[in-house]
Amino acid sequence: MMNREGRATTPGNAARPDAFQTHSGHRALVQEEPLIFELGRPGKIGVDLPEPKGTQSRLGNTARRGFIGLPDLSEPEVVRHYVRLSQKNFSIDTGMFPLGSCTMKHNPRLNEKMARLPGFADIHPLQPQETVPGAFEVMDELARWLKVLTGMPAVAMSPKAGAHGELCGLMAIKAAIEARGEKRTRILVPESAHGTNPATAALIGFTVDSIPATPRGRVDLAAMKAKLGPDVAAVMVTNPNTCGLFENEVREIADAIHGVGGYFYCDGANYNAIVGRVRPGDLGIDAMHINLHKTFSTPHGGGGPGAGPVVFSDALAPFVPLPYVVSEAGGHRLVEHASEDPAAKPFGRMVAFHGQMGMFTRALTYMFSHGADGLRQVAEDAVLNANYILASLKDVYNAPFAASGPCMHEALFDDTAFEGVTTLDIAKALIDEGFHPMTVYFPLVVHGAMLVEPTETESKETLDVFIASMRGLAEDARAGKVERFKGAPFLAPRARLDETAAARKPVLRWEPPKRAEAAE
Amino acid sequence: MRYLPLTDADRREMLARIGAKSMDDLFADVPEAARLKSLVDLPRHKGELEVERIMGAMAARNMTASSVPFFVGAGAYKHHVPSSVDHIIQRSEFLTSYTPYQPEIAQGTLQYLFEFQTQVALLTGMEVANASLYDGSTGTAEAVLMASRITRRNRAVLSGTLHPHYAAVVETVCAAAGMEIVTLPARPLSREDFATLVDDKTACVVVQNPDVFGSVRDLSPIADIVHGKGALMIAAFTEVVSLGAVTPPGHMGADIVVGEGQSIGVGLNFGGPYVGLFAAKQQYLRQMPGRLCGETVDADGRRGYVLTLSTREQHIRREKATSNICTNSGLMSLAFTIHMSLLGERGFTRLAALNHEAACALASRLEKVPGVELVTPHFFNEFTLRLPRPAHEVVHALAGKGVLGGVPGARLWPGEKAVENLLVVAATEVNTETDRVKYEAALTEVLS
Numbered sequence: 009m010m011n012r013e014g015r016a017t018t019p020g021n022a023a024r025p026d027a028f029q030t031h032s033g034h035r036a037l038v039q040e041e042p043l044i045f046e047l048g049r050p051g052k053i054g055v056d057l058p059e060p061k062g063t064q065s066r067l068g069n070t071a072r073r074g075f076i077g078l079p080d081l082s083e084p085e086v087v088r089h090y091v092r093l094s095q096k097n098f099s100i101d102t103g104m105f106p107l108g109s110c111t112m113k114h115n116p117r118l119n120e121k122m123a124r125l126p127g128f129a130d131i132h133p134l135q136p137q138e139t140v141p142g143a144f145e146v147m148d149e150l151a152r153w154l155k156v157l158t159g160m161p162a163v164a165m166s167p168k169a170g171a172h173g174e175l176c177g178l179m180a181i182k183a184a185i186e187a188r189g190e191k192r193t194r195i196l197v198p199e200s201a202h203g204t205n206p207a208t209a210a211l212i213g214f215t216v217d218s219i220p221a222t223p224r225g226r227v228d229l230a231a232m233k234a235k236l237g238p239d240v241a242a243v244m245v246t247n248p249n250t251c252g253l254f255e256n257e258v259r260e261i262a263d264a265i266h267g268v269g270g271y272f273y274c275d276g277a278n279y280n281a282i283v284g285r286v287r288p289g290d291l292g293i294d295a296m297h298i299n300l301h302k303t304f305s306t307p308h309g310g311g312g313p314g315a316g317p318v319v320f321s322d323a324l325a326p327f328v329p330l331p332y333v334v335s336e337a338g339g340h341r342l343v344e345h346a347s348e349d350p351a352a353k354p355f356g357r358m359v360a361f362h363g364q365m366g367m368f369t370r371a372l373t374y375m376f377s378h379g380a381d382g383l384r385q386v387a388e389d390a391v392l393n394a395n396y397i398l399a400s401l402k403d404v405y406n407a408p409f410a411a412s413g414p415c416m417h418e419a420l421f422d423d424t425a426f427e428g429v430t431t432l433d434i435a436k437a438l439i440d441e442g443f444h445p446m447t448v449y450f451p452l453v454v455h456g457a458m459l460v461e462p463t464e465t466e467s468k469e470t471l472d473v474f475i476a477s478m479r480g481l482a483e484d485a486r487a488g489k490v491e492r493f494k495g496a497p498f499l500a501p502r503a504r505l506d507e508t509a510a511a512r513k514p515v516l517r518w519e520p521p522k523r524a525e526a527a528e
Numbered sequence: 529m530r531y532l533p534l535t536d537a538d539r540r541e542m543l544a545r546i547g548a549k550s551m552d553d554l555f556a557d558v559p560e561a562a563r564l565k566s567l568v569d570l571p572r573h574k575g576e577l578e579v580e581r582i583m584g585a586m587a588a589r590n591m592t593a594s595s596v597p598f599f600v601g602a603g604a605y606k607h608h609v610p611s612s613v614d615h616i617i618q619r620s621e622f623l624t625s626y627t628p629y630q631p632e633i634a635q636g637t638l639q640y641l642f643e644f645q646t647q648v649a650l651l652t653g654m655e656v657a658n659a660s661l662y663d664g665s666t667g668t669a670e671a672v673l674m675a676s677r678i679t680r681r682n683r684a685v686l687s688g689t690l691h692p693h694y695a696a697v698v699e700t701v702c703a704a705a706g707m708e709i710v711t712l713p714a715r716p717l718s719r720e721d722f723a724t725l726v727d728d729k730t731a732c733v734v735v736q737n738p739d740v741f742g743s744v745r746d747l748s749p750i751a752d753i754v755h756g757k758g759a760l761m762i763a764a765f766t767e768v769v770s771l772g773a774v775t776p777p778g779h780m781g782a783d784i785v786v787g788e789g790q791s792i793g794v795g796l797n798f799g800g801p802y803v804g805l806f807a808a809k810q811q812y813l814r815q816m817p818g819r820l821c822g823e824t825v826d827a828d829g830r831r832g833y834v835l836t837l838s839t840r841e842q843h844i845r846r847e848k849a850t851s852n853i854c855t856n857s858g859l860m861s862l863a864f865t866i867h868m869s870l871l872g873e874r875g876f877t878r879l880a881a882l883n884h885e886a887a888c889a890l891a892s893r894l895e896k897v898p899g900v901e902l903v904t905p906h907f908f909n910e911f912t913l914r915l916p917r918p919a920h921e922v923v924h925a926l927a928g929k930g931v932l933g934g935v936p937g938a939r940l941w942p943g944e945k946a947v948e949n950l951l952v953v954a955a956t957e958v959n960t961e962t963d964r965v966k967y968e969a970a971l972t973e974v975l976s
Binding site: 043058059070072076083102115135143156210285314347369382384385399436444464497510511514 | 529530531532533534538539541542543545546547548551553554555556557558559561562563564567568569570571572573574576578579580582583584585586587588589590591592593594595598600602603604606610612614616617618619620621622623624625626627628629630631632633634635636637639640642643645646647649650651656657659660662663664665666673691693694696697699700701703704705706737744745746771772773774775776788795796797798799800801813819820821822823824825826827828830832833834836837838839841842843844845846847848849851852853854855856857858859860862865866868869870871872873874875876877878879881882884885887888889891905906907908923924927932935939942943957
């Protein structure tokens with residue numbers, strides 16, 4: 009069974025050698041762990057709380073009846089359960105995690121420590137403004153760093169992740185177009201774009217018009233120009249793009265879209281490749297989100313939280329959404345309502361409070377640690393590491409754009425060099441080799457894509473082991489050692505999982521054998 | 529620099545392998561005019577000690593919730609989080625992993641997401657829940673868009689007792705998506721006449737319980753009216769602890785339930801990151817936004833978990849996706865799951881009872897202060913007072929006396945005279961009798 013990307017979603021029938029069996033089902037450090045719901049027993053408690061006094065209730069007619077169905081456990085059991093689960097996860101601290109476009113780099117623990125200072129972690133978003141001047145100072149200082157680094161005059165801090173930043177950027181563009189009394193309905197998005205780009209544009213009613221890529225893996229400028237017209241609101245371009253290449257005609261793209269009165273949105277997911285070396289403000293960009301969890305290393309946390317501030321050009325700056333911090337003679341002030349800043353034209357509000365403060369403190373800590381010099385080195389080492397991998401593997405893996413010159417922070421390969429061994433097989437075999445697989449089957453413009461992003465925090469020694477593993481796998485694939493791939497991974501806590509079965513009859517929650525009994 | 533392992537010798541050797549003369553060769557695709565020749569105008573790198581001093585100085589300028597009698601709520605609540613929660617979420621394998629795209633080496637994340645989904649479904653009284661959204665407010669906008677997809681209708685009615693910031697997020701996002709959003713005036717205990725407000729173009733009504741004024745009520749009569757018009761009822765909440773004491777929205781006819789999970793496991797964090805809880809009836813599963821984790825088996829027949837139904841999602845469906853969301857609140861959902869597991873049935877319902885008692889004890893004191901009226905007779909851990917003068921003035925005066933007394937009407941609805949004297953006050957298990965006595969004394973003094 010294949011999905012739409014051409015990736016297998018069932019494990020297949022590959023031979024898997026009989027494994028050594030234990031009586032317990034555990035396998036040394038890898039413990040088989042039931043669901044928390046299967047572990048609870050009435051009478052246990054994991055949090056000691058005082059006995060309620062039995063005060064007269066003021067809940068009216070809304071008091072809850074019956075059991076919820078939560079399991080009862082003691083603290084040691086809960087701690088062990090989640091520690092055991094953690095041991096089934098691969099993380100950046102475990103080993104190299106070259107997931108292209110996702111920027112899995114080292115997450116300094118200083119950032120965690122600073123975010124947990126009570127002065128940041130234990131303050132409420134709606135306590136009186138005069139009691140939190142240090143919080144506004146953090147927001148303003150982070151905003152300053154983002155503006156200086158990108159060369160852009162304004163920034164919206166509240167978006168909660170990259171896709172949310174895209175929404176913020178497109179909403180500002182929509183507001184700017186409406187302020188001009190125009191109606192534009194179309195947005196141009198390259199085929200190679202992240203799925204979030206067309207999804208965001210469609211969410212707020214734009215029609216998505218796809219731009220093809222050139223054989224060199226860049227936006228086809230002529231094709232883009234042919235699609236331009238007075239109904240085009242914006243072009244959304246990722247730069248460096250999802251093939252790991254810098255859009256060398258970025259200025260021409262900017263001039264072309266501006267020529268028809270549209271705006272240039274840049275997906276900044278790959279900003280880590282150019283931070284400190286190139287300012288998006290010098291490229292003609294009107295809006296760009298920055299994934300603080302990528303470029304500025306706030307941790308990914310197994311899928312969030314992220315943060316997606318958006319930098320804006322002068323043309324879009326007046327439309328920055330509420331709330332935002334302004335710097336005045338007496339200090340900082342948070343503008344929460346349009347009436348408090350008559351000069352501005354905020355397009356609305358994107359979140360309940362002021363953004364991902366916990367991510368702001370981490371990102372600012374990271375920036376202070378690196379400084380202007382360290383951040384420039386981040387970009388250079390990220391690009392150097394990726395090119396080192398490209399140079400070391402392009403003779404054994406097909407690298408579709410290697411001929412057109414160096415890559416940026418990620419190297420793109422595909423599986424066309426092999427017979428009977430696919431990108432998915434190579435990814436799963438890499439798990440056995442002790443690496444997290446690269447991004448697979450993305451970007452969609454390359455069939456069977458393998459996008460390798462090492463980041464700047466991998467040493468040359470680690471890269472050399474990775475390269476040797478990849479070369480070994482290529483050799484095995486050429487030698488027709490198909491079994492080595494089809495059953496992989498052999499050494500992970502689980503073998504390949506049946507995604508087709510999961511989707512066909514979804515089981516999305518645990519169900520009690522008998523609910524009343526379980527909750528007793 | 530301590531985070532960068534390459535040496536200059538490495539760099540030279542690597543450039544040689546690549547066949548490049550210098551780093552500039554690797555940036556050759558960047559237009560010449562856009563290549564920065566020198567460093568940007570920002571400070572140079574710093575050691576840990578120096579960074580700690582700068583950050584620490586900024587942190588020290590803020591008044592922390594734990595340092596004063598603290599009664600601020602309205603969407604975020606101060607609760608005690610057990611030590612083991614923060615310890616476990618800082619384990620590398622959770623903190624520094626990614627969205628579980630490779631399930632064979634991400635069963636830890638996937639299994640807790642499955643547990644999280646189950647907990648959320650049980651708490652809300654709904655059939656299915658997703659693996660979290662950013663927060664309660666963005667989740668509410670997603671719920672309204674989902675209702676529009678299900679009903680193929682384009683209008684939403686927001687109760688005036690919905691948190692105004694939630695309403696603003698819905699207005700911003702859903703109006704941009706082409707919906708008509710009708711937000712009713714903010715009045716505590718207002719009897720909103722949904723029978724006339726809901727028409728045959730209305731996709732949904734959004735109500736909050738406990739509402740932004742702290743008031744609790746039975747939503748069933750609203751659900752009946754809304755369903756009678758072929759629309760859906762979306763029930764929102766900002767205080768998840770209430771579900772340990774109050775009838776869950778799923779038992780009062782809600783079709784979609786969305787709320788903020790910050791109270792359990794997460795902490796105040798000045799507004800984020802938080803964790804959006806999202807649950808619905810099974811029949812609407814395929815219209816849900818966000819990640820879903822499902823049970824399956826591996827090639828050896830062992831139980832395991834995967835992300836599933838991803839054909840709803842942006843990375844597969846692109847412009848036809850149910851939402852643009854990619855990153856969600858993974859680590860915060862883990863914190864929630866661990867804290868909820870520690871509490872269990874007994875701990876969670878007891879925590880809820882303690883919160884309600886704390887609020888009752890505080891209300892009993894404050895409603896006796898001369899000039900103060902308790903507006904909301906039925907509440908969980910938050911209630912609204914009417915003061916004899918604008919509440920924001922009183923809040924500032926209380927802060928001057930070292931008491932953070934609540935959220936004034938003008939902070940939530942600036943310029944709205946009708947709610948200017950209202951003060952929304954939250955009480956939780958962290959408040960002591962001494963805190964309450966101090967608050968009563970300070971309020972008496974400020975109002976006298």
